[in-house]
Amino acid sequence: MSPKLLFWVPALLRILLIFAGAALLGYFFGPVYGLVAGMLAACAMVLLQLAYLWQLSDWLDRPESGRLPDGWGAWTEIFSRLYKLRREDENNRAELTEWLARFRQAMSLLPDGVVIMDDVLFMEWCNPVAEKHLGLSNERDKGMRVTNLIRSPHFIDYLILGRYEQPLTLSLRERKLIVHIIPFENRRQILVTHDITETERIEMMRRDFIANASHELRTPLTVINGFLEIALGQPDMDRETRCAHLKLMAEQGQRMQNLVEDMLSLTRLESVEYPLRPEPVRMGSLLEGVRKEGEALSSGRHEITLELDGPDIRGSAEELRSAFGNLVSNAVRYTPDGGQIWISWKASAAGPCFSVRDTGIGIRPEHISRLTERFYRVDKGRSRETRGTGLGLAIVKHVLLRHGAQLHIESRPEVGSTFTVCFPPQLAVEQEASALSV
Known part of the structure; x- marks a missing residue:
C-alpha cells in the first residue's frame, strides 16, 4: 500500500466510526443524544489535531530544541517522516561541515592565494596565502567588497571590466602576482593569486648572468681575433711585434679559461648532484x-x-x-x-x-x-x-x-x-x- 493510502485510510475509518457511534446512540437513546455525542467526538478529534498542529508548529520554530512527539493516528506517520528527515538533514549537515572543513584545509595548504567572492565582489572567505599576497584578513574583511580592500587601479579595472580570459599581472606589496578570476556557480567567483616574484628574480639573474658572461668572454675573444687577423694580414711581421701579440693573446686566453673555470665551479656548488661531504x-x-x-x-x-x-x-x-x-x-x-x-x-x-x-x-x-x-x-x-x-x-x-x-x-x-x-x-x-x- 502506498504512503498516501496509509495516511488517508485510517483517517476515513475514524470519521466513519464517529458517524457509526453517533447513529447507534441516536437509535437507542434518541436523535438528540446521537447528535450531541457525534459533535463531542468531532470536537475532541479537532482539538487533538490542533494540539498536534501546535506541537508541530513549535518544533518547526525550534527544530533543535526538542524531540518530536510520537503522535496518534496519521500523526504517527507524519512525525515519523519528519523525524527521519531531520536525522537525514543532521547527517547531511555533519557531512557538509566535514567536507567544508576539508576543503578549507586543502585551500589553506595551496601555494597560491584563493579568495571566494559573491557576484557583487563581496569577500566570503580567503586562505592564508591570499592574506599574505593581498593584505587581507579572513576575520576582519569577511563581507566587505574586495575592490575596497585592494587599492590597485589595474586590479579594480580588471574586476569591473570582467574580461577574465587573460590573467592580470599585478605588482602589489613588493610582490609580483598573476591574478585569475574563475566563475564559480551562478553567484560566486574565485580569485586566485600566484606569486612569481622569485621566478622573475631567478629569470632576471639568468638573463644578467648570460649577458655578463657573454660580455666578459667577448672582450678577450675580440682581442685574440684581432691579433689573429693582423698576423694573417701581415705574414712578414717582425719577431718582436709577433711575440708581443702572442703574449697578449695568451693573457686573454688565460682570462677566458679563468672565467670558464669559475663558472663551472659555481655550477658545481649550486648543483644538488654534488652534496657536501664533510x-x-x-x-x-x-x-x-x-x-x-x-x-x-x-x-x-x-x-x-x-x-x-x-x-x-x-x-x-x-x-x-x-x-x-x-x-x-x-x-x-x-x-x-x-x-x-x-x-x-x-x-x-x-x-x-x-x-x-x-x-x-x-x-x-x-x-x-x-x-x-x-x-x-x-x-x-x-x-x-x-x-x-x-x-x-x-x-x-x-x-x-x-x-x-x-x-x-x-x-x-x-x-x-x-x-x-x-x-x-x-x-x-x-x-x-x-x-x-x-
Missing part, C-alpha cells in the same frame, strides 16, 4: 698554502701575516681553499703596493672565524650588499686591470652556504676592508688548538 680539514696547512699563494700573487709588493689560533673543522678542504684564496687574492689585488694584509683563524664563542684584513682602497657602503652578486664590480676598469672574473665573491658565498657559515664585511674607503667568515661551532673538530704567527 671531512676533517687541517686548517693550519690549508691556510699556510693560502698565504703562500697570496705572496706569489703579491710578488713581494705587500706584507702578508698569518695568525692561527683556532681548531680544525669538518668541511670540504677544496672548497674552503677556493673561498679563502678568493678573499686573500682580492685583498692583494685591491691593496696598493707597500700595504699590509692580515690573515687570521681564531676560535670564538660564536664558532671558528676566518678573517682577511687589508689596508686597501676600501669599498663605499652602498656597494657592500651587492658584492657577492655574479659579475658585480665596484670599479669595472680597475677589475679588468687586476684580471678578476667578477665571480670570486659569488663562489665564496656559495661555499659558505654549503658549510652553514656567514660572511661579514666591514670597509672604509681609502682605509681598508675586513672580510670575516664565521662557522657554526658544531663544525669544529675537538682538539688542542695551537697558536702560530707567520
Whole structure:
C-alpha cells in the first residue's frame, strides 16, 4: 500500500466510526443524544489535531530544541517522516561541515592565494596565502567588497571590466602576482593569486648572468681575433711585434679559461648532484698554502701575516681553499703596493672565524650588499686591470652556504676592508688548538 493510502485510510475509518457511534446512540437513546455525542467526538478529534498542529508548529520554530512527539493516528506517520528527515538533514549537515572543513584545509595548504567572492565582489572567505599576497584578513574583511580592500587601479579595472580570459599581472606589496578570476556557480567567483616574484628574480639573474658572461668572454675573444687577423694580414711581421701579440693573446686566453673555470665551479656548488661531504680539514696547512699563494700573487709588493689560533673543522678542504684564496687574492689585488694584509683563524664563542684584513682602497657602503652578486664590480676598469672574473665573491658565498657559515664585511674607503667568515661551532673538530704567527 502506498504512503498516501496509509495516511488517508485510517483517517476515513475514524470519521466513519464517529458517524457509526453517533447513529447507534441516536437509535437507542434518541436523535438528540446521537447528535450531541457525534459533535463531542468531532470536537475532541479537532482539538487533538490542533494540539498536534501546535506541537508541530513549535518544533518547526525550534527544530533543535526538542524531540518530536510520537503522535496518534496519521500523526504517527507524519512525525515519523519528519523525524527521519531531520536525522537525514543532521547527517547531511555533519557531512557538509566535514567536507567544508576539508576543503578549507586543502585551500589553506595551496601555494597560491584563493579568495571566494559573491557576484557583487563581496569577500566570503580567503586562505592564508591570499592574506599574505593581498593584505587581507579572513576575520576582519569577511563581507566587505574586495575592490575596497585592494587599492590597485589595474586590479579594480580588471574586476569591473570582467574580461577574465587573460590573467592580470599585478605588482602589489613588493610582490609580483598573476591574478585569475574563475566563475564559480551562478553567484560566486574565485580569485586566485600566484606569486612569481622569485621566478622573475631567478629569470632576471639568468638573463644578467648570460649577458655578463657573454660580455666578459667577448672582450678577450675580440682581442685574440684581432691579433689573429693582423698576423694573417701581415705574414712578414717582425719577431718582436709577433711575440708581443702572442703574449697578449695568451693573457686573454688565460682570462677566458679563468672565467670558464669559475663558472663551472659555481655550477658545481649550486648543483644538488654534488652534496657536501664533510671531512676533517687541517686548517693550519690549508691556510699556510693560502698565504703562500697570496705572496706569489703579491710578488713581494705587500706584507702578508698569518695568525692561527683556532681548531680544525669538518668541511670540504677544496672548497674552503677556493673561498679563502678568493678573499686573500682580492685583498692583494685591491691593496696598493707597500700595504699590509692580515690573515687570521681564531676560535670564538660564536664558532671558528676566518678573517682577511687589508689596508686597501676600501669599498663605499652602498656597494657592500651587492658584492657577492655574479659579475658585480665596484670599479669595472680597475677589475679588468687586476684580471678578476667578477665571480670570486659569488663562489665564496656559495661555499659558505654549503658549510652553514656567514660572511661579514666591514670597509672604509681609502682605509681598508675586513672580510670575516664565521662557522657554526658544531663544525669544529675537538682538539688542542695551537697558536702560530707567520
